[in-house]
Amino acid sequence: MLNLGRTRTQPRSGRSLSLGGMDYADPKKKNNVVGKILLIATVAALCFVMLKQSPSFNTPTVFSRHEEGVTHVLVTGGAGFIGSHATLRLLKDKYRVTIVDNLSRGNLGAVKVLQDLFPEPGRLQFIYADLGDAKAVNKIFSENAFDAVMHFAAVAYVGESTLDPLKYYHNITSNTLIVLETMAAHGVKTLIYSSTCATYGEPEKMPITEETKQFPINPYGKAKKMAEDMILDFSKNSDMAVMILRYFNVIGSDPEGRLGEAPRPELREHGRISGACFDAARGIIPGLKVKGTDYSTPDGTCVRDYIDVTDLVDAHVKALEKAKPSKVGIYNVGTGKGRSVKEFVEACKKATGVNIKVDFLDRRPGDYAEVYSDPSKIKNELNWTAKHTDLHESLKTAWRWQKSHRNGYGVPLLTSS
Numbered sequence: 001m002l003n004l005g006r007t008r009t010q011p012r013s014g015r016s017l018s019l020g021g022m023d024y025a026d027p028k029k030k031n032n033v034v035g036k037i038l039l040i041a042t043v044a045a046l047c048f049v050m051l052k053q054s055p056s057f058n059t060p061t062v063f064s065r066h067e068e069g070v071t072h073v074l075v076t077g078g079a080g081f082i083g084s085h086a087t088l089r090l091l092k093d094k095y096r097v098t099i100v101d102n103l104s105r106g107n108l109g110a111v112k113v114l115q116d117l118f119p120e121p122g123r124l125q126f127i128y129a130d131l132g133d134a135k136a137v138n139k140i141f142s143e144n145a146f147d148a149v150m151h152f153a154a155v156a157y158v159g160e161s162t163l164d165p166l167k168y169y170h171n172i173t174s175n176t177l178i179v180l181e182t183m184a185a186h187g188v189k190t191l192i193y194s195s196t197c198a199t200y201g202e203p204e205k206m207p208i209t210e211e212t213k214q215f216p217i218n219p220y221g222k223a224k225k226m227a228e229d230m231i232l233d234f235s236k237n238s239d240m241a242v243m244i245l246r247y248f249n250v251i252g253s254d255p256e257g258r259l260g261e262a263p264r265p266e267l268r269e270h271g272r273i274s275g276a277c278f279d280a281a282r283g284i285i286p287g288l289k290v291k292g293t294d295y296s297t298p299d300g301t302c303v304r305d306y307i308d309v310t311d312l313v314d315a316h317v318k319a320l321e322k323a324k325p326s327k328v329g330i331y332n333v334g335t336g337k338g339r340s341v342k343e344f345v346e347a348c349k350k351a352t353g354v355n356i357k358v359d360f361l362d363r364r365p366g367d368y369a370e371v372y373s374d375p376s377k378i379k380n381e382l383n384w385t386a387k388h389t390d391l392h393e394s395l396k397t398a399w400r401w402q403k404s405h406r407n408g409y410g411v412p413l414l415t416s417s
């Protein structure tokens with residue numbers, strides 16, 4: 001908040017220089033007046049800048065008009081890992097993009113990279129807003145002509161969700177309701193929704209198809225399933241085109257090294273295996289702890305399906321292109337191939353060139369042995385298959401960015417290789 005200090009009616013000395021409503025040209029007073037004018041001008045300029053940054057600033061722009069041949073996509077969570085990569089791909093493919101993000105987890109640095117790559121007017125705008133604020137969201141939709149929404153914004157850590165479940169139901173389920181209601185109110189007809197394999201829980205039969213029953217076992221998976229259910233119920237009586245993509249474990253980063261994954265340091269403890277692996281390689285943590293070596297898997301460690309972010313955003317663009325009014329498409333986005341934690345760790349050692357210390361511990365309660373997808377539906381219907389399936393290559397690409405961005409999107413560092 002701005003503190004304007006003392007008001008005009010309370011001069012410092014308590015002595016008024018005004019006689020009979022007239023101000024004398026006292027030099028001290030003159031300085032005072034000039035100072036006040038300067039202060040007011042500064043405050044006015046500041047207010048203008050703040051207002052312009054706020055979604056409530058009502059200036060019609062190219063973003064507020066539909067344009068023949070241009071698809072304007074609202075990317076929620078576009079400052080985050082997957083959202084920023086999706087924005088890059090959309091901009092490369094000539095889409096117009098508006099990012100809405102509250103920067104609770106994402107990075108303004110990622111938005112800056114994108115803005116520098118696509119500085120032309122009408123390509124990309126960033127709006128700082130919280131999707132939990134229905135009024136702000138409504139205003140954003142009334143001031144912008146969106147053709148489609150890619151709804152990435154979410155808190156997304158299984159461990160954190162068990163410690164703070166209400167945060168997850170609020171941020172995922174309730175915010176998706178706001179996005180959906182606002183889309184309906186403003187006639188935005190296409191939704192691509194970021195869901196997760198965590199909605200399946202621990203199915204007995206592998207691989208997981210879209211028909212596999214969903215029994216999520218943690219608040220993250222449950223909140224996403226509830227959001228899916230709302231979308232599906234709504235779509236029964238709506239002509240909205242809906243695509244629900246259930247991602248498996250996302251890794252990698254932009255092959256050209258412009259974007260990467262930079263989660264908040266305080267989220268490290270909830271982090272994903274690739275983050276932990278890079279932190280160990282950089283010596284931020286002493287090593288990796290592999291929990292469970294006696295699962296009924298080929299090498300006894302858990303098996304997961306790792307999907308490269310470049311392939312994942314390709315699936316989004318294909319989903320957007322193939323979305324049809326009144327139709328819902330639900331797709332698993334994975335490679336179809338399970339990789340063990342041991343395999344992952346070896347690929348990570350090779351990619352980073354660091355002999356990461358690994359401790360093998362007992363199982364962690366709640367972990368399931370094997371999760372991998374059957375991606376044949378998305379192949380058959382959207383003509384999508386994962387291409388970046390070499391774990392070592394994906395990790396090498398991500399490591400290159402990590403190594404040259406030791407402070408995330410803070411200050412880039414120059415490295416020798």
Ligand SMILES: NC(=O)c1ccc[n+]([C@@H]2O[C@H](COP(=O)([O-])OP(=O)(O)OC[C@H]3O[C@@H](n4cnc5c(N)ncnc54)[C@H](O)[C@@H]3O)[C@@H](O)[C@H]2O)c1
Pocket residue numbers: 076077078079080081082083100101102103104105106107129130131132151152153154155156171175194195196197246247248249250251
């Ligand atoms: N990363 C994975 O392995 C994975 C796997 C399955 C599904 N997903 C889903 O993909 C999506 C993106 O995940 P990510 O890994 O890029 O996460 P991320 O944390 O990097 O990005 C999420 C972004 O959403 C923003 N955000 C969160 N709450 C918001 C709010 N209330 N208003 C506005 N912005 C808000 C954050 O600031 C952040 O920029 C999420 O929906 C997640 O559930 C991710």
